[in-house]
Amino acid sequence: MQTINITAYTDNNSQIEEIKSAIKKLGIKFELTTTETPYNPEFVNMVLEAEQEIKQGKGLKVTSAEFDDLWK
Numbered sequence: 271m272q273t274i275n276i277t278a279y280t281d282n283n284s285q286i287e288e289i290k291s292a293i294k295k296l297g298i299k300f301e302l303t304t305t306e307t308p309y310n311p312e313f314v315n316m317v318l319e320a321e322q323e324i325k326q327g328k329g330l331k332v333t334s335a336e337f338d339d340l341w342k
Contacts, residue, residue, distance in 0.1 A: 280286050285300075293300050307314070323329060 278285075278289060280289070290300075290302065
C-alpha cells in the first residue's frame with residue numbers, strides 16, 4: 271500500500287462530500303483530516319481578489335522614486 275497526501279481547498283461541505291464519494295467509488299481507503307488556517311478567511315479572499323485584479327491590469331504602478339518619496 272502506498273500513502274499519498276492531497277490538499278484540497280474547498281469552498282463548502284458539498285465539495286468535500288463529492289471528493290469523498292469519488293474516492294469511495296474508486297475503492298480507495300482514505301482518512302480525512304482537516305486543518306485550521308492561521309489566516310482570517312476574509313483577508314485571504316481579499317489578497318486573492320487583489321492578485322486577480324493585478325493579472326487583469328487593474329493594479330497601480332509606482333516607480334521606485336515615487337515609493338522612496340512616501341518615506342520623506
